[in-house]
Amino acid sequence: MKKVILLLLSIGLSINVYAQSEDEQQLKKIYDLALTDSKAYDWLNYLSNQIGGRLSGSVQAQLAVDYTKKQLDSLGLDRVYLQPVMVPKWVRGTPEFAYFETSPGLSTNVPICALGGSVATPLGGLKAEVIEVQGVEDLERLGNGKIEGKIVFYNRPMDPTLISTFASYTGCVDQRYSGAEEAAKYGAVGVIVRSMNLRLDDYPHTGSMGYGNTPVSERIPAAAISTKGAELLSTTLKLNADIQFYFKQNCKQFDDVESFNVIGEIKGSEFPNEIMVVGGHLDSWDLGDGSHDDGAGCVQSMDVLRLLKKTGYKPKRTIRAVLFMNEENGLRGGNKYAEVASNKKENHVFALESDAGGFTPRGFSFDCSEENLKQVHSWKGLFEPYYIHLFEKGYSGADIRPLKNSDMVLAGLRPDSQRYFVHHHAENDTFEHVNKRELELGAASMASLVYLFDKYGIVK
Known part of the structure; x- marks a missing residue:
């Protein structure tokens, strides 16, 4: 019996080694x-x-x-x-343009791009005061009194301490996707979102956003600002909270194709x-x-x-x-x-x-x-x-x-x-x-x- 068991173990081991070798060769x-x-x-x-x-x-x-x-x-x-x-057809249109104005006639251009699915600004663009927040959760704390008639600037960055950059992305992408929907509830006229990017550069990053059940007539335009642009805007707001932000975008949603x-x-x-x-x-x-x-x-x-x-x-x-x-x-x-x-x-x-x-x-x-x-x-x-x-x-x-x-x-x-x-x-x-x-x-x-x-x- 002992010999039979040893023989079976030997056969099993040989089959295992052969399978492993075959897989190694195929890989x-x-x-x-x-x-x-x-x-x-x-x-x-x-x-x-x-x-x-x-x-x-x-x-x-x-x-x-x-x-x-x-x-x-x-x-x-x-x-x-x-x-x-059948897929949605959203078109960006002519390139977007933005600047912030610290005093009449004194302005600084910043790189932006429309978020995918956003409505356009009015034909002549949109200009308003800015309020900076770190996320959607800040809106309720501020309330209509501080948000109505303003452009909400979402500036929560990706967390650089997370080794998984996808975890870092997940931690702040909600402000891009639902930022406009939530800000509109408090009377905001537009939304600017810090780009989902761990590096400081001048490339704005687009991405999908949604309006939920917001009626078309009440939807507000949403754009991403580059990380360097976001840093500059945030620093300037700390020095002068009354600056005006202007942006123009010409995007449009068509019927599905x-x-x-x-x-x-x-x-x-x-x-x-x-x-x-x-x-x-x-x-x-x-x-x-x-x-x-x-x-x-x-x-x-x-x-x-x-x-x-x-x-x-x-x-x-x-x-x-x-x-x-x-x-x-x-x-x-x-x-x-x-x-x-x-x-x-x-x-x-x-x-x-x-x-x-x-x-x-x-x-x-x-x-x-x-x-x-x-x-x-x-x-x-x-x-x-x-x-x-x-x-x-x-x-x-x-x-x-x-x-x-x-x-x-x-x-x-x-x-x-x-x-x-x-x-x-x-x-x-x-x-x-x-x-x-x-x-x-x-x-x-x-x-x-x-x-x-x-x-x-x-x-x-």
Whole structure:
């Protein structure tokens, strides 16, 4: 009996070693191919420099749909198709202009940009006194008497002591999104919001905002001011609380228009009805060219399919690359994809999103059961040669979250985030700020995780 047990242990150990060796070889193939024969950087170059910013409903967004579908078609996938979705169409108009006036005729220009979804100022612009607050919670304390007829200046900065810059962003983004809605309740005539940026510079950062149930006639214009502009305005207010602030913006909201999610698919060889998704959002803000947010995630997701296919791996499960439309100002693409999946009773078991920039990958965060997280931790040794070390519970991604159910695994690629908010939603989110090798390492890391979950399945 003792010999039999030893023999079985020996066989089990041999199988384990073989599986580990096979996985090591497959990951090496993926990384080697990504670093020597990548398409992601070229795809991003075209999206960024030939098409540019891809705001939902724009001509550029449609050009991006056409281009990425064509590239997916060229990969020899089992299926490539467009999924229609109605999206909002907001147009910025002519460039914004702002200054503050310390005395008649003595003014200082400051860089601003309209927040996405904002109404325009009156035709001649808007000029009023300014009141500085540190957040929405300050409004009730001040009340109508101190706010009515003024421009509210939200100046709570991102917390520099938080190592997770996304946590820092979350800590102050409410003033951007709901600042105008809340200030209007106290009679404010406009809103200026400090840009979500840890660096002091002259780039204002846009982003989505909402008015809730505020009637259209009572909506007030909202703009972001650069961090240097915010510091200057705040310092000047301390010296002279009676300064006047002027800004002019010409944005407009139009009726919804049709756009598309772009989807490429490799059919599963053993479990074709089990679907795994990898994706990013194809739309971007209009100030830069959307290279980090989220052109990088789109081309990485496309390259996952190419890398798996070119290394000769035949997936057991159906793997889809989904390029979602309208994450930035509506999440219509993610919601539509989940709605269609539900209506078709599709069985999604895994989804991975890349929407944190094309910087050096550090690992992944997971929204999943403890059993699946344990399985991920068993793969840590496979990723160590590639300096991928972060495997933790956390946020996955906005576009894949509508797919969530109790059984599936949601994951988010986590690149180094220290420079991300320097570029996020700003004019300097451009192609030259993406490093080719870092982008490729991200695609390889994503493809490796998809391979492992496809091979071993989801723990239920």
